[in-house]
Amino acid sequence: MNRGLKLTDILVTIVIAIGFGIVYKLWGPLYYFVKPLGLHIDQLIYGMWFMAATVAYLIIRKPGVAFLAEVAAASGEFLVGSEWGLEVLLFGVVQGLFAELVFMAFRYKRFDVTVVSLAAIGSAVGSIIMDYYKGYIEDLALWNLSLFLGFRIIGSILIAGVAAYYLVKALEKTGVTNLVRPASKQDYDALDQ
Amino acid sequence: MDLSFNETWLHKINPTLKLFTMILMFIFVLFVHQINWLINLTFGALLLLWVFSGHPKKRVSLLLIPFLIIFISTSSSMILFGKGDTTWMKWGLVHITEESFYRGLHLGFRALIFATLGLTFALTTRPVNLFYSLMQQVKLNPKYAYSFMAGLRLIPIMIEEFLTIRNAMKVRGVEQERGVRAFYFKIKSYSIPLLSQSIRRAHRIAVAMEAKRFTGERDRTYYYKLGFSLNDGIFVAYLGVLILLGYYLSVVWPLFPVGDVRY
Structure with a gap:
């Protein structure tokens, strides 16, 4: 069985990702208007920027999709003129890579809410590593840093993990996922009967 | 809505070269810890956007408004809650020190230069040209x-x-x-x-x-052919000179009396 990405997989992934790219762009203003509330409340909604990877992976269920989706979403956000500019592109690459590594660790065989949440945490860790280099976050007071990290991880589990899972669950009911998913073992068994 | 603009030399740069130069610049800026140098670099980038983007000044100004908000929101956490020794103000959880203030300001300028370079790229590059160029210059599938x-x-x-x-x-x-x-x-x-x-x-x-027989083979013909020109050299030279001149000026006329902003 050929497990590489076909044109259909790539195109569907990129189209989903570009949709998320627009959401990412619109999420920017929301993020920096929440920020002045202080105490890192903004970190709770940060997880939205990890969602393309998990949603695309849940829909298409193939290796490489999570990484491609996150990079494509970041590129889309960058090309329509993000307030963060170049930053989003490199964050996208690292976040996508970390989500992909989590799915790889489970050998692309599990599609449940736990794995997706772990991938969301993976993306969060990737973004924190980038913030370490970019934002001197280690120079924040300790209580403040813990709040920052805690909120980001909780937010990413809720949005890119749980919400992404239920979004795709709802999408499955439309039947559209059958178009793009590879045939599973169950499908082959059904043919044998 | 009128979205017309004039083509300037920035539009004629090879998109792949522009992208990779800007990514290198991004990584370089991550290693700049001198606030005075960074401020000079930021003004150099803003100058490029303001003078050569080819878009009306009114539109560029409108697009710059969110940058100001990002500048404030990026720097504020570090200013209010960062580590430091020379206390300026202490009020409950808020602890502003000289070190955290300059570090916060540094982060603000860093966000500003990333945003400026990004916007310059977005305003002067047609996505179609970028992808054609990536296929031809770096053999993107x-x-x-x-x-x-x-x-x-x-x-x-x-x-x-x-x-x-x-x-x-x-x-x-x-x-x-x-x-x-x-x-x-x-x-x-x-x-x-x-x-x-x-x-x-x-x-x-x-x-x-x-x-329609699209196979995704790399060996194919292209409707748009993109190459290199003198404009690419000017662009790279501008950034190179900016880095050196920015460093020189930051030593000769420092704006703030601080060096490395790290704790």
Whole structure:
């Protein structure tokens, strides 16, 4: 069985990702208007920027999709003129890579809410590593840093993990996922009967 | 809405070269810890955007407004809660020190230069040229490049579909409620149709492309041919001179009496 990405997989992934790219762009203003509330409340909604990877992976269920989706979403956000500019592109690459590594660790065989949440945490860790280099976050007071990290991880589990899972669950009911998913073992068994 | 602009030399730079130069600049800036140097670099980048973007000054000014908000929001956490020894003000959890203040300011300028370079790129590059150039100069697989170009073309259709759903709900008298349940309903009633239609459309396009013998082979012909020109040299030279001159000026005329901002 050929497990590489076909044109259909790539195109569907990129189209989903570009949709998320627009959401990412619109999420920017929301993020920096929440920020002045202080105490890192903004970190709770940060997880939205990890969602393309998990949603695309849940829909298409193939290796490489999570990484491609996150990079494509970041590129889309960058090309329509993000307030963060170049930053989003490199964050996208690292976040996508970390989500992909989590799915790889489970050998692309599990599609449940736990794995997706772990991938969301993976993306969060990737973004924190980038913030370490970019934002001197280690120079924040300790209580403040813990709040920052805690909120980001909780937010990413809720949005890119749980919400992404239920979004795709709802999408499955439309039947559209059958178009793009590879045939599973169950499908082959059904043919044998 | 009038979105016309003049083509300047920035538009004529090879898109791949522009992208990679800017990524290198991004990584370089991550290692700049001297605030005076960074401020000079930021002004150099802003100058490039302001003078050579080819867009009306009014539009550029409008696009710069969010940058100011980002500047403030990026620097404020570090200013208020960062580590430092020379206390300026202490009020409850807030602890402003000289060190945290300059570090916060540094982060603000860093966000500003990233945003400026990014906006300069976005305003002076046509996505189609970028993907054609990536296929020709760095041999990006055409499957990815054409998928991107098709995907970008679908954005207006997605927006139109979004408006259709909104109008349809209005016509049918869907009540605008408040609260968590209503929020959930709203998210679901927009995202599911938008996503499912996009997937169906993307799938159809892929089938059509393959039916017309699109194979994704790298050995193919291109309608637009992109190469290099003198403008590429000018661009790289501008950034090179900016880095050196910015460093020189930061030593000769420092704006702030601080060096490295790290704790």
